[in-house]
Amino acid sequence: MVDDWKNGGFAIYVHWPFCQAKCPYCDFNSxxxxxxxxxxxxxxxxxEIDRYAAQTPDRVLTSVFFGGGTPSLMDPDxxxxxxxxxxxxxxxxNDLEVTLEANPSxxxxxxxRGYAAAGVTRVSMGIQALNNADLQRLxxxxxxxxxxxxxxxxxxxxxxxxxxxxxxxxxxxLDAWQQELEQALSMAVxxxxxxxxxxxxxxxxxxxxxRGKLRGLPTDDLAADMYHATQEICQSAGYDTYEVSNHARPxxxxxxxxxxxxxGDFVGIGPGAHGRLSIGGGRFATVAHxxxxxxxxxxxxxxxxxxxxxxxxxxxxxxxxMMGLRLSEGIDTERYAALAxxxxxxxxxxxxxxxGMVELIPGNLRVTPEGRAVLxxxxxxxxxx
Amino acid sequence: MVRxxxxxxIRNFSIVAHIxxxxxxxxxxxIQSTGTVQDRDMKAQMLDAMDIxxxxxxxxxxxxVRIDYKADDGETYVLNLIDTPGHVDFSYEVSRSMQxxxxxxxxxxxxxxxxxxxxxxxxxxxxxxxxxxxxxxxIDLPAADCDRVAEQIEDVIGIDASGAIxxxxxxxxxxxxxxxxxxxxxPPPEGKRDAPLVAMLVDSRYDSYLGVIVLVRIMDGVLxxxxxxxxxxxxxxHTVDRIGVFRPKMEAVDELGPGEIGYITAQIxxxxxxxxxDTITHEKKGAEKPLPGFKPSQPVVFCGxxxxxxxxxxxxxxxxxxxxxxDASFSYEVESSAALGFGFRCxxxxxxxxxxxxxxxxxxxxxELITTAPSVIYHVYMKDGSCVELHNPADMPDMTHVDxxxxxxxxxxxxxxxxxxxxxxxxCQDRRGIQEDLTYAGSRAMVVYDLPLNEVVFDFYDxxxxxxxxxxxxxxxITGYRTDNLVRMSILVNDEPVDALATMVxxxxxEMRGRAMVEKLKELIPRHMFKIPIQAAIGGKxxxxxxxxxxxxxxxxxxxGGDVSRKRKLLDKQKAGKKKMxxxxxxxxxxxxxxxxxxxxx
Ligand SMILES: Nc1nc2c(ncn2[C@@H]2O[C@H](COP(=O)(O)OP(=O)(O)OP(=O)(O)O)[C@@H](O)[C@H]2O)c(=O)[nH]1
Ligand SMILES: C[S@@+](CC[C@H](N)C(=O)[O-])C[C@H]1O[C@@H](n2cnc3c(N)ncnc32)[C@H](O)[C@@H]1O
Ligand code: SF4
Ligand SMILES: [Mg+2]
Numbered sequence: 001m002v003d004d005w006k007n008g009g010f011a012i013y014v015h016w017p018f019c020q021a022k023c024p025y026c027d028f029n030s031x032x033x034x035x036x037x038x039x040x041x042x043x044x045x046x047x048e049i050d051r052y053a054a055q056t057p058d059r060v061l062t063s064v065f066f067g068g069g070t071p072s073l074m075d076p077d078x079x080x081x082x083x084x085x086x087x088x089x090x091x092x093x094n095d096l097e098v099t100l101e102a103n104p105s106x107x108x109x110x111x112x113r114g115y116a117a118a119g120v121t122r123v124s125m126g127i128q129a130l131n132n133a134d135l136q137r138l139x140x141x142x143x144x145x146x147x148x149x150x151x152x153x154x155x156x157x158x159x160x161x162x163x164x165x166x167x168x169x170x171x172x173x174l175d176a177w178q179q180e181l182e183q184a185l186s187m188a189v190x191x192x193x194x195x196x197x198x199x200x201x202x203x204x205x206x207x208x209x210x211r212g213k214l215r216g217l218p219t220d221d222l223a224a225d226m227y228h229a230t231q232e233i234c235q236s237a238g239y240d241t242y243e244v245s246n247h248a249r250p251x252x253x254x255x256x257x258x259x260x261x262x263x264g265d266f267v268g269i270g271p272g273a274h275g276r277l278s279i280g281g282g283r284f285a286t287v288a289h290x291x292x293x294x295x296x297x298x299x300x301x302x303x304x305x306x307x308x309x310x311x312x313x314x315x316x317x318x319x320x321x322m323m324g325l326r327l328s329e330g331i332d333t334e335r336y337a338a339l340a341x342x343x344x345x346x347x348x349x350x351x352x353x354x355x356g357m358v359e360l361i362p363g364n365l366r367v368t369p370e371g372r373a374v375l376x377x378x379x380x381x382x383x384x385x
Numbered sequence: 386m387v388r389x390x391x392x393x394x395i396r397n398f399s400i401v402a403h404i405x406x407x408x409x410x411x412x413x414x415x416i417q418s419t420g421t422v423q424d425r426d427m428k429a430q431m432l433d434a435m436d437i438x439x440x441x442x443x444x445x446x447x448x449x450v451r452i453d454y455k456a457d458d459g460e461t462y463v464l465n466l467i468d469t470p471g472h473v474d475f476s477y478e479v480s481r482s483m484q485x486x487x488x489x490x491x492x493x494x495x496x497x498x499x500x501x502x503x504x505x506x507x508x509x510x511x512x513x514x515x516x517x518x519x520x521x522x523x524i525d526l527p528a529a530d531c532d533r534v535a536e537q538i539e540d541v542i543g544i545d546a547s548g549a550i551x552x553x554x555x556x557x558x559x560x561x562x563x564x565x566x567x568x569x570x571x572p573p574p575e576g577k578r579d580a581p582l583v584a585m586l587v588d589s590r591y592d593s594y595l596g597v598i599v600l601v602r603i604m605d606g607v608l609x610x611x612x613x614x615x616x617x618x619x620x621x622x623h624t625v626d627r628i629g630v631f632r633p634k635m636e637a638v639d640e641l642g643p644g645e646i647g648y649i650t651a652q653i654x655x656x657x658x659x660x661x662x663d664t665i666t667h668e669k670k671g672a673e674k675p676l677p678g679f680k681p682s683q684p685v686v687f688c689g690x691x692x693x694x695x696x697x698x699x700x701x702x703x704x705x706x707x708x709x710x711x712d713a714s715f716s717y718e719v720e721s722s723a724a725l726g727f728g729f730r731c732x733x734x735x736x737x738x739x740x741x742x743x744x745x746x747x748x749x750x751x752x753e754l755i756t757t758a759p760s761v762i763y764h765v766y767m768k769d770g771s772c773v774e775l776h777n778p779a780d781m782p783d784m785t786h787v788d789x790x791x792x793x794x795x796x797x798x799x800x801x802x803x804x805x806x807x808x809x810x811x812x813c814q815d816r817r818g819i820q821e822d823l824t825y826a827g828s829r830a831m832v833v834y835d836l837p838l839n840e841v842v843f844d845f846y847d848x849x850x851x852x853x854x855x856x857x858x859x860x861x862x863i864t865g866y867r868t869d870n871l872v873r874m875s876i877l878v879n880d881e882p883v884d885a886l887a888t889m890v891x892x893x894x895x896e897m898r899g900r901a902m903v904e905k906l907k908e909l910i911p912r913h914m915f916k917i918p919i920q921a922a923i924g925g926k927x928x929x930x931x932x933x934x935x936x937x938x939x940x941x942x943x944x945x946g947g948d949v950s951r952k953r954k955l956l957d958k959q960k961a962g963k964k965k966m967x968x969x970x971x972x973x974x975x976x977x978x979x980x981x982x983x984x985x986x987x
Contacts, residue, residue: 198942268947377913
C-alpha cells in the first residue's frame with residue numbers, strides 16, 4: 001500500500017505564474033505583472049525545493065516540468081539554479097525528462113539556448129492555431145510565422161519538441177481542422193497535445209458564453225466528429241493517441257504527464273501548484289497559495305502550503321481510475337482492487353464491454369477509442385460510492 | 386387568559402374566494418387592525434406558514450384565528466375566522482371549514498370579477514345554509530370596477546350585492562366596515578352550555594413536540610383541560626392535556642364553551658383516533674348522537690409514491706400517515722412494483738394536491754420520492770360479469786377477458802372572456818368534451834362541458850391558463866361513469882416495459898398520445914452511452930416509436946496534476962446527481978419524467 005505511487009513514478013512540477021497577456025479562454029493560475037523580481041522568485045523556489053526534499057528522501061526522479069503561466073519568461077539562470085538544486089537533492093533516472101512550456105514568440109526563442117544549457121531536454125510550445133485570424137480571436141500575441149520560426153529554433157536546441165493546438169474553435173469546420181492538423185503533423189514534431197476548446201467559468205470566454213455572446217461554437221455532434229477525425233488522422237500518420245488529448249510517436253510520450261495519469265507522486269512547487277505525496281503510510285493532496293505575492297512571502301516565511309489533506313483509500317482508487325482510464329494503456333485492475341479494497345463492479349464492466357466502451361483483458365481495463373469520447377460517463381459508472 | 390364568552394358575542398366565519406382574490410391578505414388586515422398581532426410581527430399572508438404556501442404564494446391549508454373586536458356598539462366580540470384555500474384541488478378544506486362556522490366573507494377581486502371558484506363557493510355556502518357577506522377587494526387598483534362586479538354578482542350568482550363592502554386588503558380601506566358587518570349581519574352561534582359535550586373535530590395535524598393537535602368547534606357543552614373525552618367514531622378515550630385558541634400562535638384557555646373554536650391535545654398517538662368530521666364527547670355522560678360528519682371527499686387522481694432509497698419505506702409510511710392526519714382528502718395503500726419495490730398508491734383531489742403532498746414528504750420528512758404516472762379510477766367489467774376498480778394502469782387485466790371499461794366523467798364550468806372562447810372550446814373538444822351549456826354574463830362566457838376526468842387531471846388547468854393567458858377560471862365535479870373505448874398503453878424503454886409509465890387512453894387518441902409521450906420521453910431521458918428505443922404499444926402492437934441517440938461526447942480535454950482533486954469532485958457530484966434517477970434495466974430515467982411525460986403541449 002505504502003508504495004502504490006511507485007507504479008507511477010515521481011515528478012516535480014514547477015509553476016511560473018506570469019504571462020505577457022491573459023488569454024480569454026485560460027483559467028490557469030496566470031497573471032500579468034510588470035515588475036518581476038526574478039532573484040526573489042529564485043530564492044523562493046529554492047527554499048521550497050529544500051523543504052519538499054526533506055519530506056521525500058530516497059526517491060528517484062522521473063521528470064521535472066516547468067509549467068505556467070509562461071515559463072519561457074523565466075531567466076535561464078533561474079531555471080538553471082532550480083534544476084541544479086533539484087539534482088542536488090534527488091537522484092535522477094538516466095532518462096530524466098525536463099520539460100519547459102514555451103510561448104512561441106521571438107523574444108522567448110532567444111532564451112532557448114540558455115534553457116538547454118540549464119538542462120531542459122524538452123519543450124512544449126503553445127502554438128494553439130495555425131492561422132492568424134484564429135490566433136487573434138484566441139487573444140494570442142504571436143503570429144503563425146513567428147510560431148513556426150520559434151518552433152524551428154526549438155527543434156535545433158532540444159531533442160524533443162511538442163506543441164499544443166486548440167480546436168473546436170469558433171466557426172471552425174471539420175474540413176478546416178483536418179487540414180490544419182495535417183499541416184501540424186508535417187512539421188516534424190514528435191508529440192502533439194490537441195485540446196478541444198473548453199469554456200471555463202471565470203474566464204473572458206466563460207463570461208461571454210454565459211451572456212450568449214460567444215457564437216459559432218461547434219455543436220456536440222460536430223465536436224464529436226472533430227474528436228474522432230483527430231484520432232484517425234493522428235493514428236494514420238503514426239502518432240498514437242496515448243491519452244485523451246495527447247498523441248506521440250512511439251517512445252516520445254510525455255514522461256511527466258504520465259506520472260499524473262499513472263497516479264504517481266508529484267511535488268508541486270509554485271503559486272497554486274498541487275501535489276500528491278505518499279508520506280508515512282498515507283497519501284496527501286497538497287495545494288499552495290495561488291496569489292503570487294502571497295506565495296512569495298509564504299515561501300520566505302516557511303511554507304507555501306494552503307492545504308494538506310489525507311486522501312482516503314477510496315478516493316485514491318477513484319483518482320487512480322479517473323486518471324488511468326485517460327491512458328490508452330488503461331489501468332491495472334489488481335492495483336485498483338488493492339487501493340479500493342474491492343474489485344471493480346463486474347456487472348457494470350460487462351455491460352460497458354458489451355456496448356463496446358471498454359476492453360476487458362485479464363488484469364487490465366482499458367477504454368476503447370469509441371469509449372474515449374464519452375470517458376466521463378464511463379468513469380462515473382465505475383466510481384465508488 | 387381568554388375568558389368564556391356569551392354566545393351573542395361570538396361570530397364564526399370563513400373567508401372564501403376564487404384563488405388569489407386576496408383572502409389571506411384580508412385575514413392579515415383583520416388580525417392586524419384588531420391588534421391580535423403586533424405590527425412588528427406582521428408579515429404578508431401570515432397564515433400561509435408552510436414553505437410550499439409561501440413559495441407558491443397560495444393557501445393550501447385552512448387556518449383558524451381568534452380575534453377580539455371592540456365594535457362601534459361598545460361591546461367586545463370574539464371573532465373566529467377561518468382563511469381557506471382558493472384552488473379547486475383544496476375545495477374540501479372550504480366545505481369543511483364552512484361546517485364549523487355560521488357565515489362567510491365572499492371575497493371577489495374587483496379587477497377580475499366573479500370566477501368559477503366564486504360560484505363553487507356560493508353553492509357550498511348555500512349547501513351549508515350560510516350567511517354570505519360579499520366583499521369587493523383590491524379597490525386600490527386602477528382596474529377596479531366595483532359597479533360592474535357588483536352587477537355581475539347579482540346576475541351570475543343571484544345574491545344582493547348592494548351592501549357589498551369595498552375593501553383594499555392591501556391598504557386597509559374598508560376593514561372597519563368589514564368587521565362591523567361581521568358583527569351586525571352574521572348570526573351568532575347556537576348551543577347549550579349545560580348539554581352533554583358535542584364537539585366537531587374540524588382538523589388535526591401532527592406536531593413533533595406536542596403530538597397530534599386537534600382543532601375543535603364546540604356545538605354543545607363545555608370542554609376543559611383534564612377532561613376524559615371519547616371519540617364517537619371508534620370509542621377511543623383520551624385525557625385532554627392542553628386546551629387553547631390560535632391567535633394565531635397557540636394560547637392556552639381554561640375551557641371552550643358552545644360556539645367556540647380552539648385546539649386540544651390529548652396524547653393521541655393513533656392516527657385513526659382523530660378522523661376529521663368525527664364528534665368528540667365526554668367519556669361519561671356523553672352525547673347520544675354524533676354530528677352528521679363531513680361529506681367524504683373522494684380522491685380522483687392516483688399515483689404511486691416510492692422511496693428513491695428502498696430502505697426508506699418505513700419512513701415513508703410514517704410520513705404519509707402523519708400527513709394524512711392533516712389532510713383527510715388524501716388516501717393511501719401499500720403497493721409493490723417490479724421496478725420500484727415497495728411504495729404507496731395514493732389518491733389525491735387533483736394534480737396540485739399531488740404535487741403538494743409529494744413536496745411536503747420530500748421536504749418535511751427528507752425522503753426522496755419517485756412519482757409514477759398519475760391515473761384516475763376505471764371500472765373494468767370482465768367477461769365473467771365481475772367488476773374491477775382499476776387504480777393503476779399497470780394492473781389492467783388482459784384485454785381478452787375484458788368486456789368493457791368505464792371511466793369517470795365530470796361536469797366542468799369555465800368562465801372566460803369572449804375573445805378566448807374559441808380556444809377554450811377547441812381545448813375541450815380536443816379533450817373529448819361534450820358541450821352542455823353556453824351562456825353570457827356581460828363580455829364573459831360561461832361554458833359547461835361534460836369531460837372525461839382523465840383528460841383533465843394532468844394538465845388541463847395549465848393548458849387552459851395558457852390558451853387564455855390566465856383569464857379563464859375553472860371548476861368541476863364528478864358526475865359518474867361512462868363506457869368508452871379505453872385501452873392500456875404501455876411504454877417500452879430499451880425494449881423493456883416500464884410499469885410506472887403505463888397509462889389508460891382512449892383508443893382513438895392512442896396514436897396521438899403515444900407519439901406525444903415517446904417524444905417527451907426522448908427529451909426527458911438523458912442520452913446514454915448506447916442508443917435507446919422508446920416505444921408506445923397497445924397489447925403487442927407498437928403505435929409510436931422514437932430513438933434516443935447515443936451520447937457522442939462527454940470527455941474532459943485537459944486533466945493534469947493540478948486538476949485531479951477538482952475533476953474527481955465534479956464527477957462525484959455528477960454521480961450523486963444520477964441518484965435522482967431510477968434504473969430500468971440499463972436505462973436511467975429521471976424521477977421527474979414520470980409526471981412530465983404525460984403533460985401535453987397541445
Ligand atoms: N393591490 C392589491 N393587491 C392585493 C389586495 N389583496 C390581495 N392582494 C394581492 O393579491 C395576491 C393574492 O393574495 P392572497 O391574499 O394570497 O390571495 P388568496 O385569495 O389568499 O389566494 P389563495 O389562498 O391562493 O386562494 C397577493 O399578491 C396579494 O398581495 C388588495 O387589496 N390590493
Ligand atoms: C498551461 S497552458 C499554458 C501554456 C502556455 N502559456 C501557452 O499558452 O502557450 C497549456 C495548454 O493548455 C491549453 N489550454 C488552456 N486553456 C484551454 C482551454 N480553455 N481549452 C482548451 N485548451 C486550453 C492550451 O493549448 C495551452 O497551450
Ligand atoms: S494560455 Fe498560456 S499564455 Fe495564455 S494566459 Fe494561459 S498560461 Fe498565459
Ligand atoms: Mg390564501
